[in-house]
Amino acid sequence: EDYQLGEFPDFMRKEMAEQPEAVRRALRGRLDSRFATAHLGGLRLDPRDLRAVRRVKFLGCGTAYYAGQIGANLVEELARIPADAEPASEFRYRNPVVDPDTLYVAISQSGETLDTLAAVQELKRKGGKVIGAVNVVGSAVARECGSGVFLHAGPEVSVASTKAFTNMAVSFAMLALWLGRVRDLSAAHGTRLVSALQQLPDQIASILETDYEVAAVARKYAHASHMFFIGRVRGWPVAREGAQKLKEISYVHAEAYQAAELKHGPLALIDAQMPSVVVVPRDELLAKNIGTIEQIKARGGPVIAVTNADLPDGLADAVLRVPRNEPELDPVLLTIPLQMLAYHVASALGRDIDKPRNLAKSVTVE
């Protein structure tokens, strides 16, 4: 392995820092400004095949599954094709209905996760059309799928996935754009998305520059035993991934919840010892998310908002800001401060960041 730590204290930090470059690599040669679309050559599907797709299902484990949820939202938004994500492990055990008009996307950084590989094999046995979204070229999932999109994130060593997650989301934005543009996504909308994608690397770099502020927030809340991560719609997979990052590397119990579901149970847990990280994209649900923060505050819960919106002064106890882009890409940017937050909570608690207890980088056994 010639992938070295260099100036960095651990691989997670290095891999977070590499995200602007990783996204640049994922985009390179794939955006088409002239036709306002993206091309993913490895898919080996022509527009006729693309138009035949009636449903898209994303399958993956852990972080890859949450990235799949972002993918499903993007496909529904941009291509108006019904889409969802499911843990690959559940899929393979539940005798799934495999539909010939569905495009299945098997997502895996390593390409070696046994549950994901087994889901692909099950799909192939039942005649499903499955493509890979894989980082490691030549890996088992990539070989088994035979076609797909490589993530081009570069080597990822830290157990907690960061740049691979980001490149999964970016790749799914390109897939959704492509699927959209052979349907009824307008050229104007496609053009906006192409230039929005091109802005991502610099925007991610600017979020990484807020490290000092995120670290201060992390230190303030690192003593908490539990944290909620709250989001709705575009913010929901972001909240899930944020909770995953925090629990895996800091061992702080983190639970993600859909904002509107809080009132059906979890609100009972809110008190001064239970901080909530609320994901607040500047979209048509902004007022709803502000209402969610007010509900939590009214019960004495501290709130950390992750947002690209201008929130009323004093609404949240801490605000982690990201730049604005096209709203469809908000999840990509809103996830970055949550990686940083988890990182700094874990480091304040003195955890072994790259090798959390009981976890493996890729799980190749049952």
Ligand code: G6P
């Ligand atoms: C393990 C890792 C996670 C990862 C998951 C899926 O649980 O600890 O970070 O998200 O496997 O890995 P994959 O290589 O398939 O993306």
